[in-house]
Each structure stands twice: as C-alpha cells, then as structure tokens.
Amino acid sequence: MDVLVSLTDRLWNPLVVLALGLGLVLTVLTRGVQVRRIPDMVRLIVSNERSAAGVSSFQALTLTLSSRIGVGNIAGVATAIAAGGPGSLFWMAVMALLGGATAFVESTLAQIYKSTSQGRFCGGIPYYIEKGLGRKWLATAAAAVALVLYTLLAPGVQANSIAVSVGQATGLSPWVTGALVTAGLGFIVFGGRRRVVAVADTLVPFMAGGYIAVALAVLVVNIAEVPAVVALVLRSAVGADAVFGGIVGLAVAWGVRRALFSNVAGVGEGTFGSAAAEVSHPAKQGLVQAFSIYIDTLFLCMATGFMILVTGNYNVHAAGGGHIVAHVPGVEAGPAYTQAAVDAVLPGVGTYFVALAITLFAFTTLVAFAYIADTNLAYLTRGVSRPACRHGMRAALLTMVFHGSVESADVVWAIGDLGYATLAWINMACIILLARPALVALRDYEAQRRRGLDPTFDPLALGIRNADHWTGAAAAGPARPPAVRPVPEQVPEDGGRGRLRAAVTRARRGRSGGAGR
Numbered sequence: 001m002d003v004l005v006s007l008t009d010r011l012w013n014p015l016v017v018l019a020l021g022l023g024l025v026l027t028v029l030t031r032g033v034q035v036r037r038i039p040d041m042v043r044l045i046v047s048n049e050r051s052a053a054g055v056s057s058f059q060a061l062t063l064t065l066s067s068r069i070g071v072g073n074i075a076g077v078a079t080a081i082a083a084g085g086p087g088s089l090f091w092m093a094v095m096a097l098l099g100g101a102t103a104f105v106e107s108t109l110a111q112i113y114k115s116t117s118q119g120r121f122c123g124g125i126p127y128y129i130e131k132g133l134g135r136k137w138l139a140t141a142a143a144a145v146a147l148v149l150y151t152l153l154a155p156g157v158q159a160n161s162i163a164v165s166v167g168q169a170t171g172l173s174p175w176v177t178g179a180l181v182t183a184g185l186g187f188i189v190f191g192g193r194r195r196v197v198a199v200a201d202t203l204v205p206f207m208a209g210g211y212i213a214v215a216l217a218v219l220v221v222n223i224a225e226v227p228a229v230v231a232l233v234l235r236s237a238v239g240a241d242a243v244f245g246g247i248v249g250l251a252v253a254w255g256v257r258r259a260l261f262s263n264v265a266g267v268g269e270g271t272f273g274s275a276a277a278e279v280s281h282p283a284k285q286g287l288v289q290a291f292s293i294y295i296d297t298l299f300l301c302m303a304t305g306f307m308i309l310v311t312g313n314y315n316v317h318a319a320g321g322g323h324i325v326a327h328v329p330g331v332e333a334g335p336a337y338t339q340a341a342v343d344a345v346l347p348g349v350g351t352y353f354v355a356l357a358i359t360l361f362a363f364t365t366l367v368a369f370a371y372i373a374d375t376n377l378a379y380l381t382r383g384v385s386r387p388a389c390r391h392g393m394r395a396a397l398l399t400m401v402f403h404g405s406v407e408s409a410d411v412v413w414a415i416g417d418l419g420y421a422t423l424a425w426i427n428m429a430c431i432i433l434l435a436r437p438a439l440v441a442l443r444d445y446e447a448q449r450r451r452g453l454d455p456t457f458d459p460l461a462l463g464i465r466n467a468d469h470w471t472g473a474a475a476a477g478p479a480r481p482p483a484v485r486p487v488p489e490q491v492p493e494d495g496g497r498g499r500l501r502a503a504v505t506r507a508r509r510g511r512s513g514g515a516g517r
Contacts, residue, residue: 004411004414004415004418005414007418008414008417008418008421011418011421011422011425012253012257012417012421013253015257015260015421015424015425015428016252016253016256016257016260018425018428019095019098019099019102019256019260019265019266019424019428020094020095020098020256022102022266022428022431022432023095023097023098023099023100023101023102023265023266024098026098026101026102026104026105026431026435027097027098027100027101029101029435029439030101030104030105030439030442032101033100033101033104033287033290033442034097034100034101034104034290034293035100037287037290038291040287040449041287041288041290041291042291044279044284044287044288045057045058045061045288045291046058056277056278057277057279057284057285057288059277060273060274060276060285060288060289061288061289061291061292062204062205063196063273063276063368063371064269064270064273064274064289064292064368065204065208065292065295065296066204066365066367066368067264067269067270067273067365067368067369067372068262068263068264068269068270068292068293068295068296069204069207069208069262069295069296069300069361069364069365070157070158070262070361070362070364070365071157071158071161071335071358071361071362071365072258072261072301073211073262073296073300073301073304073361074161074304074335074338074354074357074358074361075161075334075335075358076258076261076262076301077089077092077258077262077301077304077305077308078304078308078314078333078334078335078336078337078338079254079258079333079334080092080254080255080257080258080305081305081308081309081314081316081333081337082314082315082316082317082333082337083250083254083316083317083333084247084250084251084252084253084254084255085236085241085244085247085250085316085324086229086232086233086236086241086244086251086309086316087233087234087235087236087237087238087241087244087247087248087251087255088237088250088251088252088254088255088258089233089237089255089301089302089305089306089309090233090234090236090237090251090255091237091251091252091254091255091256091259092255092256092258092259092262092297092301092302092305093297093298093302094255094256095255095256095259095260095263095265095297096259096263096265096293096294096296096297096301097298099259099260099263099265099266099293099297100265100290100291100293100294101290102265102266102431103265103270103286103289103290103292103293104283104286104287104289104290104438104442105286105431105435105438105439106265106266106268106270106271106274106289106427106431106438107270107271107274107285107286107288107289107290108282108283108285108286108437108438108441108442109128109132109271109282109431109434109437109438110123110124110125110127110128110271110272110274110285111123111274111275111277111279111282111283111284111285111286112128112132112282112437112438112441112457112459112464112467112470113127113128113130113131113132113466113467114127114275114469115127115468115469116469117378117382120276121275121276121277121278121469122272122275122276122375122378122379123271123272123274123275123276123375124146124268124271124272124274124275124372124375124376124379125139125142125143125146125268125271125272125423125426125427125430126139126140126142126143126146126376126379127139127275127379128271128430128434129142129430129434131466131467131468132430132434132437132466133430133433133434134466138426138430139379140380141426142423142426142427142430143376143379143380144376144380145419145422145423145426146268146372146373146376146423147373147376147377147380147393148419149419149420149422149423150369150370150372150373150376150397151369151373151393151396151397151400152396152397152400153400153415153416153418153419154369154416154419154420155366155369155397155400155401155404156400156401156403156404156407156411156412156415156416157404157412157413157415157416158362158363158365158366158369158401158404159178159362159366159400159402159403159404159405159412160404160405160407160412160413161335161358161362161409162177162181162359162362162363162405163177163178163181163404163405163406164334164335164409165335165354165355165358165359166355166359168335168336168339168351168355169351169352169354169355170355174405174406175405175406177405178401178403178404178405178406179402181363181366181401181402181405182398182401182402182405184363185363185366185367185370185397185398185401186394186398188367188370189367189370189394189397189398190391190394196367196368196370196371203360203363203364204364206360207357207360207361207364208295208300210357211300211303211357211361212299212300212303214342214346214353215303215304215306215307216303217345217346218307218310218311218341218342218344218345219306219307219310221345222310222311222345225310226306226310229306229309229310232244232309233309236248236251237251237255243324243325244316244324247316247319247324250319258301259297259301260420260424261417261420262296262297262301263292263293263296263297263301264420265293266424266427266428266431267420267423267424267427268423268424268427269372270289270292272371272375272376273368274288274289275375280454280455280456280457281441281444281445281448281455281456281457282438282441282457282470283438283441283442283444283445283455284445284455286438286441286442304338307338307341307342308337308338308341310341311340311341311344311345312327313327313328313331313337313340313341313344314327314328314333314337315327315328315329315331315333317333328340334409335354335355335358338354339351339353339354342354366397366401369397370394370397373393373397374390374393374394377389377390377393437464437467440462440463440464441457441462441464444457444462457470458470459471
C-alpha cells in the first residue's frame with residue numbers, strides 16, 4: 001500500500017503544476033473563451049441539434065456531467081479541506097476557471113476528429129491522437145489505459161463510496177449494497193447506449209439541482225458566517241492566515257488534485273461524451289463542455305465546501321501527525337463532514353441525504369464509465385466483430401463494482417488516483433501538441449458569429465486534415481432550395497437582330513473611348 005501511495009504521489013505532484021500551467025496557457029491562447037463566451041454556452045446547452053447518429057448538446061452535457069459529478073464532489077472536497085485546509089477551496093476554484101479552457105480545447109478536438117461507427121458518433125482521446133498527431137501507437141496506448149482505468153481501476157472508488165455511505169445511513173452490509181448496485185448497473189449497461197444516455201439525461205439534472213438546493217438552505221441559515229468563511233478561504237490560500245498559513249503548499253496541491261479528480265479537465269474523460277453530440281460546428285460542443293466544469297466545481301464542489309466550513313464541521317491534519325484544528329474530533333475526513341453539516345441545519349437528515357446524494361452521483365458516474373469503456377474498446381477492436389469483447393468488458397466492470405464495494409477505501413482511492421494520473425499525463429501532453437486545430441476552430445466560430453451566422457465547419461478550408469466526418473459533411477454542402485425554372489424572355493419580331501446591332505455599337509464606342517464621355 002505504501003508503494004502504491006508513493007507512486008501515485010510521484011505522478012500527481014508534477015501533474016498539479018502541469019494542469020495549472022496548461023490551463024493558464026490555453027486561457028491566454030483562447031483569450032479567456034471560458035469567460036467571454038458564457039452567453040453562448042447557456043444558449044447552446046438548450047439547442048436541439050441531434051440525429052440518429054448523435055445526441056443533442058444537452059444530452060452530451062448530461063452524459064459528461066454524469067462522469068464528472070461523482071464522489072469527488074462530496075468526499076473529495078472534504079479530504080481536500082482536511083489535507084490542505086480551507087484554502088484548498090480557492091485553488092479548486094482557480095483550477096475550475098483555468099480548466100474551462102482545457103475542457104474547451106479537448107472537447108473541440110473530440111468533435112473535430114470524431115468518427116461514425118455502427119451508425120453512431122464516437123471519438124475521444126485515441127481518435128484525436130491518431131488523426132491529429134498521426135501516432136497510432138500512442139492512440140492505441142491511450143485507449144488501452146482508458147479502457148483499464150474505466151473498467152478496472154476507477155469503478156471501485158464510486159462503488160466503495162456508495163457502500164460506505166449507505167452502510168452508515170441504514171446499517172446495510174457492503175456485500176448487499178454491492179450486489180444491488182451491480183445488478184442495477186448491469187440492467188442499464190447491457191441495455192445499450194440509448195439506455196445509458198436516457199439514465200444520464202433523467203438523473204443528472206435532478207440530482208445536481210436537489211443537492212445545490214440543500215446547500216443553499218444550509219448557507220442561508222448560516223448567512224452571517226459566510227463573509228468570515230470567504231475571508232478565511234482567501235487568507236488560507238495565500239498563506240496569510242495565522243492558523244493555516246503554513247500549509248499553503250498543501251492547499252494548492254490538494255485543491256488542484258481534487259478539482260482535477262472531480263471535473264477531470266485535462267484528463268480527457270469528457271471527450272468521449274463530447275464526440276457523441278450532433279452539432280454544426282465543433283466549437284459549440286467545446287463551449288458546452290467548458291460550462292460543465294463550472295457546474296461540477298464552481299457549483300457542486302463549492303456547495304459542499306462552504307456547507308462544511310460555515311457549519312464548522314471539519315478537521316485539518318498537521319503534516320507531522322495530529323491536527324491543526326479538530327472541530328469534529330474522531331470524525332474521518334469524507335462524507336461524514338457533509339453529513340454533519342446538513343445535520344446542523346436539518347437534524348437527522350444529513351446522514352440519509354448524503355447517502356442518497358452519493359448513491360446518485362456515484363451510480364451515474366458508473367453508468368458513464370461503461371459508456372467510456374465501450375468507446376475505447378470500439379477503438380481497439382475496429383474492424384473486428386466484438387459482441388463477445390463488449391460483454392466481457394461489461395462483466396469485468398460489474399465485477400470491479402462489486403469488489404470495490406467490499407474493498408478498503410484506502411486501496412480503491414489509491415488505485416483510482418494512479419489510473420487518473422496516468423491518463424492525464426498522456427492526454428495533457430497530446431493537448432499541448434494538438435491545440436492548434438481547436439484554436440483555429442474557435443476563430444472560425446467567432447468569425448461566423450460576428451457575421452450573424454449559425455456557424456458551420458469546413459475543415460479543409462481551415463487547413464485541418466483528417467477530420468473525416470466533417471470533410472464529408474462539408475462536401476455534401478448545405479441543402480439547396482429547389483431549382484426555379486426561368487421565365488422565357490419574349491423574342492422581338494426582328495429575332496433579336498436589333499439588340500445585337502446595339503450591343504456591337506456600344507462595344508465599338510467603348511474601344512474608342514466614346515463610352516466614357
């Protein structure tokens with residue numbers, strides 16, 4: 001276990017710097033697209049472009065949100081506060097703002113280089129690595145890492161959190177909870193892609209809206225504490241607080257790390273759902289996915305963090321052991337902080353509410369994992385009949401869900417962190433090399449918007465190669481109106497000879513300069 005934690009830290013520590021730096025550079029290159037284009041984001045979310053091959057922008061948003069919104073929004077925020085103090089919330093917010101630019105670029109790339117397989121859109125990290133960079137071996141490696149991550153490594157984190165929270169609320173054995181979650185997930189994932197999308201489309205808005213509503217209730221009741229908590233977060237983030245000033249480095253590291261784990265901007269998790277959307281221009285889906293980072297981190301993670309801080313239900317660990325502060329002695333960092341925060345306003349409700357929230361958040365994440373794993377499997381087995389492979393992958397995922405339910409939380413979190421860090425290194429390195437097509441697409445989108453057009457995409461005109469789906473769409477061109485037969489001109493009685501003589505006379509005058517007088 002110690003070796004696993006050490007390896008994970010070795011991957012994550014420099015990744016924090018890379019994620020912040022990449023987000024900052026892309027923010028500059030896109031001229032802050034994640035802020036400038038917020039009105040477009042909201043408008044595009046409710047657009048209803050869809051087809052038999054692709055889902056609408058809203059459905060793609062809920063599909064990616066179902067993977068982004070998970071236990072990281074509750075347990076992850078609590079562990080960040082415990083390890084890095086209140087200042088970690090500030091750095092989570094910074095990572096969300098910068099991550100919006102990263103999410104825009106990676107999701108736009110997913111749209112540019114998407115393909116059609118078996119009558120549906122598919123795309124994501126391996127597709128844009130192969131088509132954009134021309135490195136099929138690297139694309140294959142990325143697909144293999146993503147398949148292992150979302151089939152074997154990541155599901156345990158979500159399943160374990162469900163089992164722990166349900167067990168605390170009801171006393172139900174993890175074995176029973178694991179069996180129920182596995183059975184429910186199996187019914188959905190073996191039902192095919194449309195059932196997966198339908199579940200995300202239905203549950204995500206409901207669960208996110210309900211969670212934010214309860215958080216607002218907690219904040220309203222404790223409104224007098226909010227200004228002091230905001231000041232505490234800001235002081236702690238820059239090392240100016242008397243109590244938490246000495247752990248500013250941990251605040252940065254854990255704030256960014258848990259923000260990345262939650263919103264996965266730069267990890268590439270959102271690219272698979274992004275590619276499934278039916279849009280007329282890739283930048284449209286990039287903007288929608290940039291907004292999804294705000295929903296995940298600025299709304300949901302901040303809701304959890306401020307609930308915990310305004311009610312004072314948290315501890316902060318000291319580097320050498322013990323605690324810097326111990327407001328809730330003996331309470332382990334994680335969902336219990338949020339449960340105590342809700343109980344402070346709604347006595348007796350916190351345990352059950354958080355158990356329900358984690359169950360919904362984590363379950364929809366598992367549904368999204370199945371979709372992502374299936375997309376990577378499709379890439380690895382192209383041209384091969386794969387029903388047996390697909391069923392085997394789903395069976396392996398369900399096995400890991402059950403195993404994660406009864407495994408130690410420390411083990412499943414360390415394994416999940418290791419998998420996410422590995423995929424993030426591959427994806428971020430490729431985004432650095434591949435940013436240009438996304439930036440060109442953004443400029444094209446904005447140029448068309450300035451002309452009052454609904455943007456469409458012609459990659460060849462922009463110098464973007466291997467965008468096979470869009471090349472075909474551009475070649476087909478827009479639908480033309482039905483041809484109108486011209487009305488025959490009436491022929492004069494002289495057969496047109498008079499007009500011919502007049503035209504010849506005008507031409508002669510023009511050559512002699514007479515036409516200019």
